[in-house]
Amino acid sequence: MTGIAIFGAGRIAKVHAQSVADIGANLVAVYDIVPEAAQTLAAQYGAKAAGSPNEAISHPDVDAVIIAASSDVHVELCLEVVKAGKRVMCEKPLAPSLKEAHACVTQLGDKAGDVFLAFNRRFDHGHARLESGVRSGDIGNLEQLIITSRDPYPPPMDYIPKSGGLFRDMMVHDFDMARWLLAEEPMRLFAQGACVVDPQIGKMGDIDSAVVTMSTPSGKQAVITNSRRATYGYDQRIEAFGSRGMIISDNQPATGVKTFTGAAYAACEPIPEFFMDRYAASYRKEIERFIDCVRSGQNAPVSALDGLHAAYLAEAAMASLKSGQPVELDENCDATWT
Amino acid sequence: MTGIAIFGAGRIAKVHAQSVADIGANLVAVYDIVPEAAQTLAAQYGAKAAGSPNEAISHPDVDAVIIAASSDVHVELCLEVVKAGKRVMCEKPLAPSLKEAHACVTQLGDKAGDVFLAFNRRFDHGHARLESGVRSGDIGNLEQLIITSRDPYPPPMDYIPKSGGLFRDMMVHDFDMARWLLAEEPMRLFAQGACVVDPQIGKMGDIDSAVVTMSTPSGKQAVITNSRRATYGYDQRIEAFGSRGMIISDNQPATGVKTFTGAAYAACEPIPEFFMDRYAASYRKEIERFIDCVRSGQNAPVSALDGLHAAYLAEAAMASLKSGQPVELDENCDATWT
């Protein structure tokens, strides 16, 4: 049985621990800077609470490590696991800054493709179905890609300054989505931002609404729309338009129930409230794919390199927003605009 | 230009007059028992108000007559027009009773197929699209047919005693729909009725909710559901289920607008309020088809024989409701149950 260690014992760590158990892999060890948190989570799955990351990594039953600790230790832990010759899955972001992401990828060298980066949305059934439709030519050549991503409500205000800003914290997922679906690196990006949801967000120097457009060398166009608040739920839609048709991965209400009254005809049930519900299945699927990689020795389907690229696009969006001008993108993720 | 006379000057007569004009046929004469009503309608289209039905029928410019007068004179007028060698379209019902419908068809003899009976729903774009899908084998063999027909609100209470009852007044349209789609005469019918919408209707001896099931010799099954009141609008749906799939002619909201709020996700605009809106296009299409028949000399696509059959099924439903037993149906519309 594949042995797994988890670093971190917070919300997403718990989700991953449950997935590990559901899949029938063996949760061997949990490490957290708060030992009690590690013990509680470990106990729930008959795992041990490790006294240090290294203790967990070097445990003979541990084949692979899932890093769900705080962002600032991602790089360090990643490198340590890889150095120990074991497989690693790392929560996003790969690193707190683009510079550190670059440094990490450089240090990983040819192992960068082995590090599984946790862009879980790629494993969502709907988005994955869209991607396979696009890949298999159901809509001919992809020409326009419209990604809409709106949170139901803003994060706690004290999180905003730590978040890195909307592009790094929220749109980074959409950047990964866009790259994955375009199957081609965008060459140009233009960002627009506004603070219309909550003026407090603006006071802290962030935006809460944004539109980013990108284009690729072959002429593909991508649009990403973000908002920090949508009263009707967690809005997650992708539209792929191509030379032979269109595929939309639309929001799906919780059930197939519709209500017909004088006030509203065929009103659907609400869509999932937020990411933990909306993408629940994707978290499990992600762990399945990771464990598949561990067992088979295959490369990660989404790797540290993708983490670097997504971080780069977020950085480019920051730069474009600041300058008010479009940004030319570099294939090697060099921030030529600074 | 094809010359038309219209008998009657009420709501549906006006609709037909407008269709005649829109299509580019010539409204020559209007007759109504209230001369002023005839004059008003005639004047609007540059037609003459005839002093008698015969004056209209015998007018040399009149090629065909549309009967939209009161039900009790349908048969008489129909026969008169046919006798005069002209074409006729007759509003439903063909006759006030099954017996009179039989007599009419007998008198019409081999002209019965020439008399166009105004079951307008056959000319609705959606239902007609469903029918052509069924006919062309898109769903293989039709096996189950589910017709839902609910009015938005009951008719004025003083109309109920004159209506002939729900089966003759309301479900008769659905009986025609069923026969048209089954393309086979039903051999057995069972009716269920209730008065749950308005107790006054029950006091007058009628029902306001009904379910009728029918079966055909080849094993097809049909269900018709009626209600005299639906708060969400005029509910008109047909489901055709077959060996290779299903086609549904669903209600269509007035526009493609949907509203997404915390209270209702993707709520559609209301559907049309009642038949004059819902089936507006079908009334015009019906006149188009009628005038085509006049011009080409072809048989009516829906004739006095269909009128007889639909009336027969309504009568059978009355009998089944009364006896509480299923009724065996006769291909010649003989009311064997009495």
Added chain:
Amino acid sequence: MTGIAIFGAGRIAKVHAQSVADIGANLVAVYDIVPEAAQTLAAQYGAKAAGSPNEAISHPDVDAVIIAASSDVHVELCLEVVKAGKRVMCEKPLAPSLKEAHACVTQLGDKAGDVFLAFNRRFDHGHARLESGVRSGDIGNLEQLIITSRDPYPPPMDYIPKSGGLFRDMMVHDFDMARWLLAEEPMRLFAQGACVVDPQIGKMGDIDSAVVTMSTPSGKQAVITNSRRATYGYDQRIEAFGSRGMIISDNQPATGVKTFTGAAYAACEPIPEFFMDRYAASYRKEIERFIDCVRSGQNAPVSALDGLHAAYLAEAAMASLKSGQPVELDENCDATWT
């Protein structure tokens, strides 16, 4: 931790065992007439394989028993568990015949309401949402109930003779649904059947397509439509129509993806193929509710009495189909028609 024994080790037993584990209850023992099957399933969850039903029932850690063994032993096992003072959930049908179901309920006496009968569809999120909408008056008074239930394909032909026929095997679920939603015992039933899917089914004396209509004392009307084959997937729909509106629990495609091409506009993804997928969540929810009952000592939300009633309606449908006449129903489930 609540201790559970499972009788049976087949497909549905496995599903229940997994739910028991997922919920955090303790699977203590498994019994099956094939000892190896019991051992395999037991081993998977650290349970023991019991040598006899009684060994499992009397195990001190067993608080409750789930009966997922073959139908002919349901009654006997049920009674044994109840006699031992423990709680029981029994797969449908309660008994192989109406007579035996009656006998079982009689023997259970005032414990009949404690026996949880596994009509899992009541625990489906969509259907349960519809039920709660109806119950809370969202649509006013329920007046018409339309249940559509079509399997994707017929069972293996050798199962047909053992199945008890379409009404007992397939429509029994819809009868339970109807009773649950009507919240009133139907007083009259009329059944129509046909063999149009596969002539072999007819040769074995069964039907593969059916329409049943029922009415209640207060004037509610119910229609159930069944087919053994639907090419577009497992068709499970409920329409509840009332004085203030309508709720539909519609089929829900696997994802929110839609495809737009010249050939088909906004085509959805397929719906779940069959009951194991479609109702997967309901199986787990059912076990949750059962274990809640065990823990709280509450009555079963769906009990042996419901099992008797559903069996009774199936029997009534058989009688109606045979006689070609409607059947008057008895509140005590007496088969007065025989």
Added chain:
Amino acid sequence: MTGIAIFGAGRIAKVHAQSVADIGANLVAVYDIVPEAAQTLAAQYGAKAAGSPNEAISHPDVDAVIIAASSDVHVELCLEVVKAGKRVMCEKPLAPSLKEAHACVTQLGDKAGDVFLAFNRRFDHGHARLESGVRSGDIGNLEQLIITSRDPYPPPMDYIPKSGGLFRDMMVHDFDMARWLLAEEPMRLFAQGACVVDPQIGKMGDIDSAVVTMSTPSGKQAVITNSRRATYGYDQRIEAFGSRGMIISDNQPATGVKTFTGAAYAACEPIPEFFMDRYAASYRKEIERFIDCVRSGQNAPVSALDGLHAAYLAEAAMASLKSGQPVELDENCDATWT
């Protein structure tokens, strides 16, 4: 009866003539540079073919003029009608160039708001319903506006050079839509374009795919997506997202028919093929509104000023595409970028 003259006898002139007749206004005169074309159209409605524009304008029965002649004479004819003290509706574009549009508005002076500019989409039932929902606060403050507009197929290749390019020919409608819905002049615009549909279009210096983003002083964001080819039909969608919800004016299939097969679940009927079908009702509504203005003396709901603004945005998009940079917009439509 309101008397109307029409200049032009082409496709859209015919549509307007029919609307004039349908509404019950009086088509008095038709003028076209090809006298036979004017005669044919005039004859159809009992109007006279005028020998010159002035003859039509000065005809005592003519209250208002509809200009549906070629674009290069719009300004001249507009001014002439206004000088004669009569009302005018002018097909888009107001003028062949921004400069000429400016000149026209200057010459019109305070009459500019009287000239009805034929941006017919404002009169589409769905879009108008969305607009009234936005205006009445159904979605709170509008924050993001997403307009998708894709033609089914490119125009004939020989039209491309005459078209003025995608922004002036096609997106100009969407610019008007955006301004109307934003209810605030955009202050910044960024355009992206590509030629991916047909390389011939690129060779002629035009694009066939475009994304334009705009922002307003209050922080509203708008995105317009255009393509010259969509295999699934004429794609016309508007999404208005606000602080309290979202309204979408979606494409609506021709009928409510859906098909369910093993190949496609719930596939809708095709949407209208192109603008003449899709916006048919809007053309009539537009004429109704125009004639209302004529009768009441009210200002035009969409005027020469709107024509100028839309032309200005198209020009700005051209400039942005050329420079690759965003363009700052001026409220007075001054092309500050040149």
